[in-house]
Amino acid sequence: MSSIEKIALFIDGSNLHATSKALGFDIDYRRLLGEFQSRGTLLRAFYYTTVIEDQEYSSIRPLIDWLDYNGYTVVTKLTKEFVDATTGRRKVKGRMDVDLAVSAMELAEHVNQIVLFSGDGDFRSLVETLQRRGVRVTVVSTLSTQPPMVADDLRRQADVFIDLAELKPKVGRDPADRPRELRQSPQFLTRGTIHRGDRVE
Secondary structure (H helix, E strand, O other): OOOOOEEEEEEEHHHHHHHHHHOOOEEOHHHHHHHHHOOOEEEEEEEEEEEEOOOOOOOOHHHHHHHHHOOOEEEEEEEEEEEOOOOOOEEEEOOOHHHHHHHHHHHHHHOOEEEEEOOOHHHHHHHHHHHHOOOEEEEEEOOOOOOOOOOHHHHHHOOEEEEHHHHHHHHEEOHHHOOHHHOOOOOOOOOOOOOOOOEOO
């Protein structure tokens, strides 16, 4: 691949976290950055995540701070937690899909390739629109779990699909190697990668 290839990464934080956990490994974000820097000129690496409002301490905060100081552009959104009256389950209002899509469209004219770390089928139309603007889109998720973490229509729309399981030797980290403050699993908002709506079980 040419060294003048201009690349941007767009990471759906909760989706990537759920995918790596389903595959049984942690992401080493320093190695992930290095891997894509070696593939061209990495213009931006965006990391999107939600933070629950009114929580004095969030276990995702050390990760957010580390990413922010180590080459990532972190985009967060405060969410509201509530109890669903019909099911009694705790749910969370707030998604990052629109924020991610707007940033990707703004950057489209400056890059040759966008790498989307998400399996969420809601991004299929974004991928299609980026392609119409001449941007190649790589989707990173996995087919190696049951059920797969990537929506079929998103995988088919992408120019290239990379299974996260194949990237494990390059971007994975043994949980024992994590910095002490990051060893607790971040409290991401869990959501089905294919279904709409955020929910904390």
